[in-house]
Amino acid sequence: QVQLQESGPGLVKPSQTLSLTCTVSGGSITTSDYAWNWIRQPPGKGLEWMGVISYDGRTNYSPSFQSRTSISRDTSKNQFSLQLSSVTPEDTAVYYCARDSDYHASWGEYDYWGQGTQVTVSS
Numbered sequence: 001q002v003q004l005q006e007s008g009p010g011l012v013k014p015s016q017t018l019s020l021t022c023t024v025s026g027g028s029i030t031t032s033d034y035a036w037n038w039i040r041q042p043p044g045k046g047l048e049w050m051g052v053i054s055y056d057g058r059t060n061y062s063p064s065f066q067s068r069t070s071i072s073r074d075t076s077k078n079q080f081s082l083q084l085s086s087v088t089p090e091d092t093a094v095y096y097c098a099r100d101s102d103y104h105a106s107w108g109e110y111d112y113w114g115q116g117t118q119v120t121v122s123s
Contacts, residue, residue, distance in 0.1 A: 022097030035103035
């Protein structure tokens with residue numbers, strides 16, 4: 001069974017960089033054709049896709065986040081990470097990592113999710 005687990009600080013100060021790591025077990029992040037996503041949900045709002053790193057290391061970002069988001073991976077640890085710079089209180093959200101079963105599909109199908117981690121940006 002594939003499991004994803006987010007980890008990282010739950011509190012970040014404004015202007016700092018939010019950094020989270022997703023640890024994957026039960027499957028390799030390099031297996032074709034899976035893709036590994038970061039998705040967030042601000043309080044009272046819907047899910048917001050941030051970006052993705054593919055099984056072969058290609059990245060793609062939402063235009064809303066592209067300028068300040070970086071997704072990377074460590075294949076030796078079977079982990080991928082999110083860095084969101086210059087955070088503001090509007091970045092307060094539950095952050096999820098999730099697997100997309102087909103990187104090449106036009107619509108994401110997230111078959112496995114982490115439990116989510118609350119990140120609060122202090123005012």
